[in-house]
Amino acid sequence: MVSPIKTVAVLGGSGNLGPFIVQELVAAGFAVTGVTREASTNSTPKFPDGLPVKSVDYGSLDALKMAFDGQDAVVSIVGAPGIGAQKLAVDAALAAGVKRFIPSEFGINTRKVRGTPIGKIVAGKIDVVDYLQEKAKKNPSFTWTGLSTGLFFDVALKIGAAGINLKDKTATVIDSGNEKWQASQRSHIGKAVAAILHHPEETANKYLGTASFNLSQNELIDLVEELTGVKLTVTHASSADVQKAGEEKLAQGDFRAFLDFLRAHNHADGAGNALTGGANELIGLPYEDLREVVKGLLPSSTGDL
Numbered sequence: 001m002v003s004p005i006k007t008v009a010v011l012g013g014s015g016n017l018g019p020f021i022v023q024e025l026v027a028a029g030f031a032v033t034g035v036t037r038e039a040s041t042n043s044t045p046k047f048p049d050g051l052p053v054k055s056v057d058y059g060s061l062d063a064l065k066m067a068f069d070g071q072d073a074v075v076s077i078v079g080a081p082g083i084g085a086q087k088l089a090v091d092a093a094l095a096a097g098v099k100r101f102i103p104s105e106f107g108i109n110t111r112k113v114r115g116t117p118i119g120k121i122v123a124g125k126i127d128v129v130d131y132l133q134e135k136a137k138k139n140p141s142f143t144w145t146g147l148s149t150g151l152f153f154d155v156a157l158k159i160g161a162a163g164i165n166l167k168d169k170t171a172t173v174i175d176s177g178n179e180k181w182q183a184s185q186r187s188h189i190g191k192a193v194a195a196i197l198h199h200p201e202e203t204a205n206k207y208l209g210t211a212s213f214n215l216s217q218n219e220l221i222d223l224v225e226e227l228t229g230v231k232l233t234v235t236h237a238s239s240a241d242v243q244k245a246g247e248e249k250l251a252q253g254d255f256r257a258f259l260d261f262l263r264a265h266n267h268a269d270g271a272g273n274a275l276t277g278g279a280n281e282l283i284g285l286p287y288e289d290l291r292e293v294v295k296g297l298l299p300s301s302t303g304d305l
């Protein structure tokens with residue numbers, strides 16, 4: 001029997017995704033403590049008013065352990081430069097008697113891409129989950145949960161990463177455009193993390209996937225055209241060419257290759273990277289309605305497109 005989780009320390013809660021998770025954890029009734037790097041240069045840390053925040057040297061096991069004392073769970077939402085630093089945080093969590101560690105995953109299912117080109121870019125994440133697995137095996141009271149979310153849909157639609165450029169009224173479709181892909185609004189991810197911590201037993205030592213929905217590129221284009229009354233100019237690209245462009249970038253040490261790999265990973269015909277066997281049912285979390293979400297995210301006046 002796993003005892004309930006009440007206290008939660010959040011690492012990297014001040015960035016793009018973090019505030020959505022902190023907000024949902026607080027709303028779900030957890031006692032949340034923000035942890036921020038002593039060396040943080042984040043000039044606009046976005047913690048809610050009144051949230052206790054500890055400033056910690058991430059290079060010190062003792063300092064991290066002290067920050068984690070009394071915490072039931074640690075949720076890490078650190079950005080790319082902080083992925084490697086999580087190993088010491090895992091050691092500290094274990095030493096402090098923390099029962100659950102959620103590493104900073106929140107994207108593609110990194111369990112499925114070991115050794116592939118995109119897997120090379122997320123090698124640090126793969127390594128941390130391997131490390132957690134190993135620690136949990138040796139220490140049964142220490143557990144972990146990994147969460148894959150797919151693309152941040154609310155961000156992606158606005159910045160053009162969902163294949164649609166609202167400003168230019170253009171869209172790029174990879175292969176047929178019919179392959180389903182996994183996407184989550186950041187608010188949904190916050191709810192999923194809270195729901196995982198409310199279901200410690202069912203979610204222990206598992207790598208889970210969640211989504212607001214699966215969608216295809218064509219579905220999204222049709223919906224945006226219908227909701228705005230604007231016809232998008234669609235160009236086509238093959239996933240093989242997109243993948244090759246990524247490989248050329250990576251060969252030159254250019255990590256923007258990730259975006260090319262991600263497009264091929266999500267959209268290639270037969271890629272099979274939509275959400276399957278998702279955690280929504282396990283943790284009692286509903287899917288969202290694509291139409292309603294897109295309606296809410298589109299600029300209110302089509303003149304702004």
Ligand SMILES: NC(=O)c1ccc[n+]([C@@H]2O[C@H](COP(=O)([O-])OP(=O)(O)OC[C@H]3O[C@@H](n4cnc5c(N)ncnc54)[C@H](OP(=O)(O)O)[C@@H]3O)[C@@H](O)[C@H]2O)c1
Binds near residue numbers: 012041082151
């Ligand atoms: N699925 C998607 O579409 C998508 C998109 C973007 C990101 N992600 C993933 O979501 C997670 C969070 O990303 P994000 O964009 O929210 O990250 P972010 O805003 O770039 O960074 C989050 C926080 O990480 C901390 N941090 C920065 N550098 C660090 C370092 N060297 N060591 C330790 N901590 C450091 C900072 O907190 P302090 O300054 O307070 O210490 C920062 O506010 C990552 O796993 C990322 O890969 C997914």
Ligand SMILES: *[C@@H]1O[C@H](CO)[C@@H](O)[C@H](O)[C@H]1NC(C)=O
Binds near residue numbers: 214274276277278
């Ligand atoms: C997502 O799409 C995959 C592939 O089409 C399908 O197997 C899965 O059931 C879908 N899940 C949801 C929640 O729509």
